[in-house]
Amino acid sequence: MAGMSVVLCMDHVSFSHAGRIVLHDLSFGIRAGEMTALLGHNGAGKTTLLRLLLGLARPGAGQVLLEGQPMQAWSRREVARRIAYVPQGHVPLFPYSVRDIVGMGRLAETPFAPGLHRHDRDEVTHALHALGIIHLADRPYTELSGGERQAALLARALAQGARTLILDEPETGLDYGQKQRLYALLQKLATQGHAIVATTHDPLAAARVFDRAIALRQGRIMADGPAADVLEPSMLERLYAPRETSIQE
Numbered sequence: 001m002a003g004m005s006v007v008l009c010m011d012h013v014s015f016s017h018a019g020r021i022v023l024h025d026l027s028f029g030i031r032a033g034e035m036t037a038l039l040g041h042n043g044a045g046k047t048t049l050l051r052l053l054l055g056l057a058r059p060g061a062g063q064v065l066l067e068g069q070p071m072q073a074w075s076r077r078e079v080a081r082r083i084a085y086v087p088q089g090h091v092p093l094f095p096y097s098v099r100d101i102v103g104m105g106r107l108a109e110t111p112f113a114p115g116l117h118r119h120d121r122d123e124v125t126h127a128l129h130a131l132g133i134i135h136l137a138d139r140p141y142t143e144l145s146g147g148e149r150q151a152a153l154l155a156r157a158l159a160q161g162a163r164t165l166i167l168d169e170p171e172t173g174l175d176y177g178q179k180q181r182l183y184a185l186l187q188k189l190a191t192q193g194h195a196i197v198a199t200t201h202d203p204l205a206a207a208r209v210f211d212r213a214i215a216l217r218q219g220r221i222m223a224d225g226p227a228a229d230v231l232e233p234s235m236l237e238r239l240y241a242p243r244e245t246s247i248q249e
């Protein structure tokens with residue numbers, strides 16, 4: 001969309017797992033203020049693509065650019081200040097409180113401090129308010145519902161100060177009401193200028209909620225454009241068709 005700044009982009013990126021090419025020559029930009037859904041069949045390459053965007057994997061060819069600079073030019077800490085990751089089905093080993101989990105988002109700022117500084121604690125409280133979960137602050141994270149956990153992880157991402165949020169199938173396990181609240185939250189964050197990228201297996205919800213959709217099939221971009229246009233029935237049929245059928249790829 002015109003006027004939106006590109007914060008993260010892939011420039012002719014290819015990637016192989018164990019000698020097999022799983023992503024082929026991908027180029028696109030992720031823009032501030034935009035919600036981008038990433039869709040494709042199981043094994044299409046979505047998780048691999050997220051790992052490249054997060055700087056956790058390096059392309060075999062091409063490059064990933066963060067704010068115009070190659071990903072490898074940034075330190076992990078600098079990346080963490082700019083990009084937050086909300087993983088799927090995150091369960092910590094210990095029953096940390098929600099406030100502690102959200103506080104972990106501040107570690108990019110004060111990695112070796114024994115405790116959080118006052119300013120960091122204020123940021124945590126601010127993030128808990130922003131997500132509407134201040135009432136959960138002292139509850140053990142392990143006892144939360146799926147929707148409450150997603151909200152806590154989003155609060156951690158906000159506390160991290162990152163303007164780009166990358167989410168892996170965030171609606172998994174959420175009931176209808178929780179999903180609607182999650183989408184409303186993501187839309188609010190996008191309105192405030194965050195770039196949102198989420199993988200999803202729910203094209204109907206994505207068409208309604210997201211601005212843009214990137215459709216991935218067998219490691220190639222099949223379509224990239226306004227979500228409602230990309231995720232129309234004939235495209236979905238081709239996107240999720242069994243791979244034995246004769247599709248031109």
Ligand SMILES: Nc1ncnc2c1ncn2[C@@H]1O[C@H](COP(=O)(O)OP(=O)(O)OP(=O)(O)O)[C@@H](O)[C@H]1O
Binds near residue numbers: 022040042
């Ligand atoms: N560590 C690995 N070693 C070898 N091959 C891998 C590895 N991780 C993923 N792959 C392969 O890379 C391809 C893309 O996998 P990826 O996990 O990115 O797909 P996905 O679109 O996220 O799938 P899903 O929707 O099932 O989560 C698949 O063919 C997968 O088998």
